[in-house]
Amino acid sequence: MIVRVIDDWWGRPVTGLLNRLYLNHFHDTSLIAESRDGELAGFVIGFMSPSRPDEAYIxxxxxxxxxxxxxxxxxxYEQFFAMAREEGRTTVKAVTSPHNNRxxxxxxAMGFxxxxxxxxxxxxEQDRVVFARAL
Known part of the structure; x- marks a missing residue:
């Protein structure tokens, strides 16, 4: 469902950033939102870090x-933060391209x-901006 729409949503090819591994292994900590008509409205693919017990990652x-x-x-994001707190995590991290101003x-705005x-x-040539938010 997600890979069918994300290239359109981004206006460029991004499906390579979301390979099946994330959906197979982190579906319990990821979120899907549907519109009233059952269409995909949004999602967060995230996980609790297995190597850093205080961190969750979006x-x-x-x-x-x-x-x-x-x-x-x-x-x-607030739902993901709540899951992370329940798992004892104290920090949520994420990354993006320096050109992704949105x-x-x-x-x-979310406090990162x-x-x-x-x-x-x-x-x-794969520069990134790193985000961190204390819970």
Missing amino acids: HFTGVAPHMRRSGLARSL SIRFHK DCSEPMIGYDGP
Whole structure:
């Protein structure tokens, strides 16, 4: 369901960022929102870090273009924060491209601290901004 729409939602190919591994292994800690007519409205793919017991991580988030600015992303994040707290996590982290201004604004509005662009974070020419939010 998700991979059918995300390229359209982003306006560019991004399905490679969300391979099946995340959906197979982290579905218990990921969230899906549907519209009244049963269509996908938004999602958060996240997990509790198995290596860092204080951290949870949001890997991929999407909201249908017609649902943006409706509060849906905020609601999904708040639900994820609640799950993370229940699991004893004290920090939620995420990353984005330094060019993704919409994501940077959203995460700052949600109370995340935002790093300066980290050159080569995900490999050559794969710079990232790192977000962290205390719970």
